Amino acid sequence: MKNRPMRQRFGFAWEGIAATWRNERSFRTQTLFALALPVALLLLRVSALWWALCLTIAFLVLATNREPAAQLVALLFMENALALFESLMPDPWPLPVHVAISSVYVGTVAVGSWLIRGQRAA
Numbered sequence: 001m002k003n004r005p006m007r008q009r010f011g012f013a014w015e016g017i018a019a020t021w022r023n024e025r026s027f028r029t030q031t032l033f034a035l036a037l038p039v040a041l042l043l044l045r046v047s048a049l050w051w052a053l054c055l056t057i058a059f060l061v062l063a064t065n066r067e068p069a070a071q072l073v074a075l076l077f078m079e080n081a082l083a084l085f086e087s088l089m090p091d092p093w094p095l096p097v098h099v100a101i102s103s104v105y106v107g108t109v110a111v112g113s114w115l116i117r118g119q120r121a122a
Helices: 006-023 025-044 048-063 068-088 095-121
Strands: none
Touching: 006 025, 025 048, 048 068, 068 095
16 A cells, blocks of 8 residues: 555545445444534534534544444543533533433443453453
8 A cells, every 4th residue: 555646545545434334334323423413513503622522532433443442442532522521511501411411421331331341252
């Protein structure tokens, strides 16, 4: 792959993304959620900091789709980002924020547990 034209390297990358799309159901699901993320951020009218953190987390999850250990690191990053989100929220929190953050916490624990259990089995 070294010393190839940039256009050809992008072609290789696109082929890899297309193959992952065809073969990995979780990647398709994560991509659909990542595509819905900007719509949700627009509807919620959040600041640029929220946009940056949310998109970073989404790209981390998509980039680590085939590596459980890397996914665990992305989930831990997301956990720290949520702690930052919590510190930025006004008091008292609106109910939708409570529900959203609680569901992300539950999802983080569930996926982290699943990844750890999968690492032990392998």
